[in-house]
């Protein structure tokens with residue numbers, strides 16, 4: 001692989017379309033017609049749920065459970081009913097966790113089934129009766145666990161409930177980046193049916209950062225595609241990585257040795273920086289279904305423009321909880337920044353598993369039992 005020339009014009013298609021055997025072919029009269037795909041049934045919309053508190057507010061003596069996860073109880077299971085049948089009142093609150101909007105329900109809430117929004121010390125201090133924050137999902141980086149521990153509030157999550165869903169979605173984003181799906185989708189709408197060529201996944205070298213639940217499922221899928229998988233996980237030894245079929249590689253070496261890198265580590269620190277990206281031997285494809293704060297978005301935008309990064313495909317952005325905007329939403333990057341709005345875990349199966357596990361934790365605490373999946377306190 002040769003180093004990218006930063007002075008070269010920024011290519012329009014992902015790296016996989018630009019290797020020595022894959023020149024861009026803007027107009028090839030001999031290109032075969034694209035065969036029609038199978039009929040795909042229309043995907044059901046996730047039902048719109050009320051954002052504000054009060055949507056499901058019920059008067060009564062039962063313990064109040066605040067739910068701020070937008071997709072809670074929108075799968076096949078009626079989990080609102082399960083909570084009510086257990087004697088609880090259910091109040092839906094703003095998924096953004098806007099403190100002013102949540103102030104009312106937090107004053108009364110005994111349990112909080114929380115989505116990905118921040119759960120701060122201020123939220124917790126405003127909730128004198130709160131006994132549990134049941135994170136609906138895996139990541140607890142947005143929860144101030146030290147504050148929760150000080151106040152004696154338990155924190156749980158739902159590990160494994162969405163692993164397969166997130167791994168599937170990772171492959172969807174990865175393949176979309178490799179095959180230029182966003183580019184094709186836009187061009188067709190503009191009446192532009194020019195084909196281009198991509199590379200196959202078999203034979204690609206993929207770096208997996210974080211070999212926990214999702215990283216392992218992703219590795220299994222990549223292995224099925226015939227990829228060579230390199231991996232980095234500071235908490236797993238080399239023998240454990242080799243047992244997973246992964247070649248252990250220091251994080252710093254991944255850009256030099258990989259065609260694609262996919263992130264599956266916990267959020268809370270910036271791993272992908274300008275200096276890390278600068279070591280890519282050839283334009284890299286980066287996939288992130290973990291957390292937006294794992295990457296320096298300004299550095300990614302710069303690397304995309306300079307041709308060091310071929311594409312960035314992500315389910316999560318810094319702007320997620322702060323409204324629109326951010327360097328990766330620039331118009332000139334639209335075909336090479338492929339985004340989904342934190343929906344990797346949004347399958348019917350995963351929504352049911354996450355919701356049921358969160359309700360199990362809440363009901364265990366209300367019954368005086370220790371919930372499964374207690375998250376260890378964070379020191380400080």
Ligand SMILES: NC(=O)c1ccc[n+]([C@@H]2O[C@H](COP(=O)([O-])OP(=O)(O)OC[C@H]3O[C@@H](n4cnc5c(N)ncnc54)[C@H](O)[C@@H]3O)[C@@H](O)[C@H]2O)c1
Nearest residue numbers: 139210211212213214233235264265266267289290344345
């Ligand atoms: N997009 C979504 O909807 C969605 C859904 C579920 C999980 N996630 C995110 O995906 C990530 C992985 O989830 P999981 O269930 O596999 O978690 P997990 O806890 O099972 O695995 C995380 C792994 O990352 C490793 N790790 C820790 N620090 C690391 C570092 N600096 N570099 C590399 N590896 C490191 C850990 O040792 C662990 O093996 C988390 O960030 C989680 O928040 C996103």
